[in-house]
Amino acid sequence: xxxxxxxxxxxxxxxxxxxxxxxxxxxxxxxxxxxxxxxxxxxxxxxxxxxxxxxxxxxxxxxxxxxxxxxxxxxxxxxxxxxxxxxxxxxxxxxxxxxxxxxxxxxxxxxxxxxxxxxxxxxxxxxxxxxxxxxxxxxxxxxxxxxxxxxxxxxxxxxxxxxxxxxxxxxxxxxxxxxxxxxxxxxxxxxxxxxxxxxxxxxxxxxxxxxxxxxxxxxxxxxxxxxxxxxxxxxxxxxxxxxxxxxxxxxxxxxxxxxxxxxxxxxxxxxxxxxxxxxxxxxxxxxxxxxxxxxxxxxxxxxxxxxxxxxxxxxxxxxxxxxxxxxxxxxxxxxxxxxxxxxxxxxxxxxxxxx
Amino acid sequence: xxxxxxxxxxxxxxxxxxxxxxxxxxxxxxxxxxxxxxxxxxxxxxxxxxxxxxxxxxxxxxxxxxxxxxxxxxxxxxxxxxxxxxxxxxxxxxxxxxxxxxxxxxxxxxxxxxxxxxxxxxxxxxxxxxxxxxxxxxxxxxxxxxxxxxxxxxxxxxxxxxxxxxxxxxxxxxxxxxxxxxxxxxxxxxxxxxxxxxxxxxxxxxxxxxxxxxxxxxxxxxxxxxxxxxxxxxxxxxxxxxxxxxxxxxxxxxxxxxxxxxxxxxxxxxxxxxxxxxxxxxxxxxxxxxxxxxxxxxxxxxxxxxxxxxxxxxxxxxxxxxxxxxxxxxxxxxxxxxxxxxxxxxxxxxxxxxx
Numbered sequence: 001x002x003x004x005x006x007x008x009x010x011x012x013x014x015x016x017x018x019x020x021x022x023x024x025x026x027x028x029x030x031x032x033x034x035x036x037x038x039x040x041x042x043x044x045x046x047x048x049x050x051x052x053x054x055x056x057x058x059x060x061x062x063x064x065x066x067x068x069x070x071x072x073x074x075x076x077x078x079x080x081x082x083x084x085x086x087x088x089x090x091x092x093x094x095x096x097x098x099x100x101x102x103x104x105x106x107x108x109x110x111x112x113x114x115x116x117x118x119x120x121x122x123x124x125x126x127x128x129x130x131x132x133x134x135x136x137x138x139x140x141x142x143x144x145x146x147x148x149x150x151x152x153x154x155x156x157x158x159x160x161x162x163x164x165x166x167x168x169x170x171x172x173x174x175x176x177x178x179x180x181x182x183x184x185x186x187x188x189x190x191x192x193x194x195x196x197x198x199x200x201x202x203x204x205x206x207x208x209x210x211x212x213x214x215x216x217x218x219x220x221x222x223x224x225x226x227x228x229x230x231x232x233x234x235x236x237x238x239x240x241x242x243x244x245x246x247x248x249x250x251x252x253x254x255x256x257x258x259x260x261x262x263x264x265x266x267x268x269x270x271x272x273x274x275x276x277x278x279x280x281x282x283x284x285x286x287x288x289x290x291x292x293x294x295x296x297x298x299x300x301x302x303x304x305x306x307x308x309x310x311x312x313x314x315x316x317x318x319x320x321x322x323x324x325x326x327x328x329x330x331x332x333x334x335x336x337x338x339x340x341x342x343x344x345x346x347x348x349x350x351x352x353x354x355x
Numbered sequence: 356x357x358x359x360x361x362x363x364x365x366x367x368x369x370x371x372x373x374x375x376x377x378x379x380x381x382x383x384x385x386x387x388x389x390x391x392x393x394x395x396x397x398x399x400x401x402x403x404x405x406x407x408x409x410x411x412x413x414x415x416x417x418x419x420x421x422x423x424x425x426x427x428x429x430x431x432x433x434x435x436x437x438x439x440x441x442x443x444x445x446x447x448x449x450x451x452x453x454x455x456x457x458x459x460x461x462x463x464x465x466x467x468x469x470x471x472x473x474x475x476x477x478x479x480x481x482x483x484x485x486x487x488x489x490x491x492x493x494x495x496x497x498x499x500x501x502x503x504x505x506x507x508x509x510x511x512x513x514x515x516x517x518x519x520x521x522x523x524x525x526x527x528x529x530x531x532x533x534x535x536x537x538x539x540x541x542x543x544x545x546x547x548x549x550x551x552x553x554x555x556x557x558x559x560x561x562x563x564x565x566x567x568x569x570x571x572x573x574x575x576x577x578x579x580x581x582x583x584x585x586x587x588x589x590x591x592x593x594x595x596x597x598x599x600x601x602x603x604x605x606x607x608x609x610x611x612x613x614x615x616x617x618x619x620x621x622x623x624x625x626x627x628x629x630x631x632x633x634x635x636x637x638x639x640x641x642x643x644x645x646x647x648x649x650x651x652x653x654x655x656x657x658x659x660x661x662x663x664x665x666x667x668x669x670x671x672x673x674x675x676x677x678x679x680x681x682x683x684x685x686x687x688x689x690x691x692x693x694x695x696x697x698x699x700x701x702x703x704x705x706x707x708x709x710x
Contacts, residue, residue, distance in 0.1 A: 154670075156511060156614055156668075158513035158612040160515065160562045160601060160603065175537060178533055178537060179537055182530060182533060182534055182537075193646075197646060198645075198646060199645075199646045201646075201650060201652070202652050205529075205604065205605050205606050205651075205652065206605060206650055206651050206652040207515045207603060207605060207610045207650060207651050207680075208650060209610070209612075209648050209649075209650070209663070209664050209678045210646060210648065214643035214644065214646075217666065217669075218624070218643050218664070218665075218666040219666060219669075227669060240668075240670035240671065241669075241670070242614070242668045242669055242670065242671075242674070242676065244612040244664065244676055244678065246515060246610065246612065246678075248515065248562060248603050248604070249560065249603070249604050249605070250560050250561060250562060250604070251560050255562045255564070255601065257513040257564075257599040257601065257612075259511055259597070259614075269573070288569035288573050289569065290553075290554075291548075291552060291553060291554045291556075291565060291569075293564050293565065294564075295556060295561055295562060295563060295564070296560075296561050296562050297556070297557050297560065297561040308564070309564050309573070309599065310573075311572065311573040311574060313511075313597045314572075314574075314582060314596075314597055315509075315595035315596070315597065316595065316597075319597070321597065321599055323564045323599065323601075325562075
């Protein structure tokens, strides 16, 4: 639990009741950030309810432009439309926004940051910093140490994504559908694969190869996020990236099979393992003889990115395969956002009243 | 239901009580094969029990070498050790064995057959024909029409495999674990990921990147099956193939993200869709605007291989991505075996008493 300081940061969380928002609160509580005051913000529906933070009750307020007066750092995770409307208002009032939606990620003036990869991009911020897509974050955190050592030419990723990426209601939908199927009833899906799309499909005991809406090129928006965000975060538009994103009946933690081609020849899988075993924010879990490899059920609730199943492609000398797992709500969202806030402070980029 | 003929084939099914064996029986019933007599074989434990076939009850016998005297076709799906012991005995007694285990798949003298791909290999049989691994069958069925049209250089596959591939008890384990998790109890896994391996992990609401035992090269045996069997079935040792196999909490039907590089340049995704829409045993389900794509829940119980999400790689002109789904117990096992038996008859390779 964070000790509230007499001097320190005024922090707001927008969307504090959601799957990510509740975890932003927990990550803030566990962070050394000096939080002086906490402002939980949400939609009108949740206004008036209370949340516990730092051992104290705080009343949820409806988010509006003036909510951000006096706020130093505002963490947003209430959907793209809320961010589009309120993040610029917050920034105009002097808050630094860390936004977990896709609203500003590809804006030239908005740094898209995974601290282990491109912390320095924070110096270019103009009030809004974007938190990347969950599936992108865990992948680039695992790939950056490899790129630094050997260069990176190409990435092909297939995802095994948890339903919590679609929010708390999608998690409940998976639970209810699972119960229905086990009891011999027919599930009645209303949310997944995409709340705003026309058709809804059973998620329980099924895989759905659609996350977010389809784009004109027949990739989904989730796949295009992985492609475009990876190039931006790694600051390499020549990097070849492709993605297929699939939702699986898991509540928390995304899995990813990641195929890479590195620049350097003659590298052995054991060297890549060595590099990842020392990498920040990454935990190597790779011992086939002992059946040790990452799994969503183990990663849930943890902040790290877990990597295993590392091996060379049988036919391509510079090709390697990895299996990457991380809690999509923590490193994929809440923790990466709080981590950005911590780095902002460390880099001297947050001005607040120390008097 | 098959009408039992006064002249026709004497057919045995070894492992008739298993997840695949029960489906072999159903596929045989639905087949135009002229079955004169049916011999259900299993382990001692099941001997004496009865099964219905062709509207008649048949008593299960314990499989032993002399069981196969007078048998024309024997379908095996009772595990590799049973096949290793009894398939040669059956062949020595004049039966043609279609073996669904991995026991003989890579033997030079044993054809490894997916009828839509390499039916002609049946002419080379010496009494035993191997049915490929489930995840391999559905992939090569989808890839062969593309290879015929454009040539094929490279395949990278990631699988989303159902637990029924590990047998009927694994399906029950997933159900029991799912109930436990939903009721807040801790599951006690005893079978998955691999019955014969040291550790067992929760499958419910989890993904496990291990199917079958690990090999010295850190690939699993399942992954090596996909690599080696694909090259053998497609009769191309220069084809580059790599695989990562992951078990997901689905009961029936495997999904696969398949990346391919074709020989020919300038091919459009729509041309590949056209080819697959006409391909034998393949059903194209690819209309992103209407959210139409294959899913395990839809494929279960069907004999076809379903393909969708076909699109060109954004960075590689000759690279394409596909999503392939099929019932692993049917086209992946029972149906492919019965289909082989049908082709044997059609090609005049089964000698039986027509008098």
